[in-house]
Amino acid sequence: MDIGMLGSLAVRVRGVSITPTAPKPRQVLALLALHADQVVTVGTLAEELWGAAPPRSARPTLQTYILQLREHIACALRQGDGDGDEEGQRCAKDVLLTVPGGYLLKSGQGASDLRDFERLAGLGYRAMDAEDYPGAAARLSEALELWTGPALADVHAGVHLETETRRLEEGRLCALDQRIEADLRLGRHRELLAELTVLVSRYPTHESLCGQYMLALHRSGRRGEALNAYQQLRARLVRNLGLEPSAALAKLQRSILMSGPAGVPAPAPTSAAGRLAPIG
Numbered sequence: 001m002d003i004g005m006l007g008s009l010a011v012r013v014r015g016v017s018i019t020p021t022a023p024k025p026r027q028v029l030a031l032l033a034l035h036a037d038q039v040v041t042v043g044t045l046a047e048e049l050w051g052a053a054p055p056r057s058a059r060p061t062l063q064t065y066i067l068q069l070r071e072h073i074a075c076a077l078r079q080g081d082g083d084g085d086e087e088g089q090r091c092a093k094d095v096l097l098t099v100p101g102g103y104l105l106k107s108g109q110g111a112s113d114l115r116d117f118e119r120l121a122g123l124g125y126r127a128m129d130a131e132d133y134p135g136a137a138a139r140l141s142e143a144l145e146l147w148t149g150p151a152l153a154d155v156h157a158g159v160h161l162e163t164e165t166r167r168l169e170e171g172r173l174c175a176l177d178q179r180i181e182a183d184l185r186l187g188r189h190r191e192l193l194a195e196l197t198v199l200v201s202r203y204p205t206h207e208s209l210c211g212q213y214m215l216a217l218h219r220s221g222r223r224g225e226a227l228n229a230y231q232q233l234r235a236r237l238v239r240n241l242g243l244e245p246s247a248a249l250a251k252l253q254r255s256i257l258m259s260g261p262a263g264v265p266a267p268a269p270t271s272a273a274g275r276l277a278p279i280g
Contacts, residue, residue, distance in 0.1 A: 001095065001110040003033045006117060006168070007148030009155050012110075013095065016076035018069065023156050024049055025065045030155045032069075032096070032105040034164050036112070041102040048158040066103060070096055113146045114168070120146075121175045124182075133182045140179035147172060173203075180212050189219040200229065204236050207249050218256050226256050 004010035009030050011019050020026050031048055032040055045062055046054040055061075070092035077090065097104045124140035127133075151168040152161060176199075183192055196213040203209055210233045217226035230245070230253040237243045244250070 001036075001107045003036060003107060003110065003112045003114070005030070005033060005152050006113045006146050007151070007153055009033070009152055013073055013076035014079075016079050018072040018076050020068060020072060022068075025068050026155055027158065027161065028062070028065045029069055030152050030161060032103060034161075036105050036107040039099050039102045039104050044160060045102070048160045051159065066096065066098075117143045117146045117171075117175075121171070124175065124178060128178055128182060133185045137179055137182040137186060140175050140182065143175050144172065144179060177208050177212075180209075184212060184215060189216040192216045193220060205233065205240065207233065207246055211249050211252055214252060214256060218259070223256060223259070227253065
């Protein structure tokens with residue numbers, strides 16, 4: 001089974017899609033795929049579909065959705081490639097199991113874009129810790145290229161999927177932050193400006209991205225714009241959240257202010273948590 005969720009939901013068995021078009025069976029498959037090879041309880045699935053007050057018909061309706069998914073799986077097992085392989089000998093109930101308390105979707109040895117993302121991002125983080133910035137930039141770029149849009153973009157999200165998609169987005173932002181830091185340490189500040197311009201517009205109160213943008217601008221000889229980026233962030237934080245920028249970001253702003261107009265090399269932000277090194 002191949003599972004894709006870093007964008008649209010795409011689940012294939014033996015090369016054939018088993019992703020339903022109906023919204024609620026699609027929702028059920030998305031939650032099962034997110035927790036592939038783990039039990040998802042009936043209560044969790046019901047809460048995802050109907051919230052805190054599921055109807056009396058919730059359990060038989062959920063069973064109907066499971067039967068529909070198994071029909072898709074059975075069709076894929078009949079039609080798919082790989083005659084004679086182990087997966088080809090299975091039936092739908094061997095792929096989507098009923099277990100005490102819930103259901104379990106078996107992924108087998110198939111691909112998973114989420115699993116690949118987590119593996120590559122982990123390699124990138126370890127490379128950053130080892131100060132291997134070219135390796136970190138390469139691995140984190142590979143990880144981020146697996147994303148084709150927001151996670152599960154075409155699936156209606158209930159309470160559980162909403163939480164999971166927020167978690168996945170936070171993981172993507174963390175990898176992006178670290179990849180930009182690696183690129184800054186490699187002196188790619190000018191190449192980063194277009195990307196960072198878009199990112200600070202998309203995430204207008206994200207301090208770490210703003211700090212990276214300020215560094216890239218300053219290193220490109222655009223000191224005034226770097227200081228303006230700080231003032232814009234500060235205004236948003238005060239207006240929307242009643243907060244001042246972090247001490248680390250304020251220290252970076254003072255460093256740029258005192259450094260003079262010339263763009264000079266400077267240390268990059270030190271972590272996705274937003275600790276920012278001064279210019280010096």
